[in-house]
Amino acid sequence: MKNSDIFLKLYNKFDQYMRKEFDKGSRSGHRYLIDELSRSNNLFKFYRDDLKQFAELRNAIIHNTHITDKKDGIAIAEPHDEVIERYRNVLNKIYKPKTAIDICKKLYNRDAFIANKETKIITIIKEMYDKTYTCVPVIEKDHLVGVFSENVLISYIAKHETCKIIETSINDIIDLIDVRQHQGEFFVFCKPTETIYDIKQFFLDDKIDDKRLEMVFVTENGKKHEKVLGFITAWDLID
Structure with missing residues (x-):
């Protein structure tokens, strides 16, 4: 032919x-x-x-x-x-088309680094440095508690003239990690069936009030209060 x-x-x-x-x-x-x-x-x-x-x-x-x-x-x-x-x-x-559930990092896979309330922030900082992460999700019982980021660390240091990072856990800075409180970044929630192109569009339209989109969380109906199935960063969209 x-x-x-x-x-x-x-x-x-x-x-x-x-x-x-x-x-x-x-x-x-x-x-x-x-x-x-x-x-x-x-x-x-x-x-x-x-x-x-x-x-x-x-x-x-x-x-x-x-x-x-x-x-x-x-x-x-x-x-x-x-x-x-x-x-x-x-x-x-x-x-x-690939969907959000296809490309996201599943919570307990080897390539997904997550923290919980008891995690020491020095442990998170070292992992962020080694893997060049900018954000780390904080998860409890599969639900999102918040996100630790470079901006969260800066906010913590700025609010405490003397801080003992080695002894500090997520529990000690719980008020700073709420996704609604972040100064320089924001986060989006989506359904598992959203296509990779919908996710790419999120990152292309990534500025809200001068904040940049850092991470997309996949939940059953795209709602914040639901169990997190996985999360997506811009790096996960590279073919």
């Missing part, structure tokens, strides 16, 4: 997917659908430019052919193998 035929097969399947999945009629054009869906769907917003370029290539294949003595014309635009592979990969990510 020629690459142009493979490409058109991928295109037609995707066109049908958009119309069926998002209940769009047959009258709307392919590129119009992409633009329309990009306004409300972060997944389409992320791949909008790529998808529109593929649509232009499709038009070049369909509408520009050499007329021969055979029944069918010959396509002027014959896509390279790399183009076919790129289109297929983009479409697969659209059909089956």
Whole structure:
């Protein structure tokens, strides 16, 4: 099968997917659908430019052919193998996008460092230094108590002229770690089914009152009071 035929097969399947999945009629054009869906769907917003370029290539294949003595014309635009592979990969990510629960650090996995109320802050500071973390969740019985961060440490030192960090535990600074009290950062809660593109958009829109988004917590319904299933940082979004 020629690459142009493979490409058109991928295109037609995707066109049908958009119309069926998002209940769009047959009258709307392919590129119009992409633009329309990009306004409300972060997944389409992320791949909008790529998808529109593929649509232009499709038009070049369909509408520009050499007329021969055979029944069918010959396509002027014959896509390279790399183009076919790129289109297929983009479409697969659209059909089956990774979700928050797929990419988050689960609470008790080896790669997830968490603290509790009894944890000494010197232990947290050493781990943050070794792993270049900026924030560490404080968890009790799977629920979020707060987040220890560089700004929390600075606030603690600023409020105590004499402080014994080696002896200090999270319990001693519990009022400073509340996610609503952080000075330089904020945190978001999301459902497990949110796509990776929804999470990426959180980080792209990461400024609220000059605070930066540091971490997204995954809970059953995206509510703060629910059990934490995992958490996501910007580093977890790198493909």
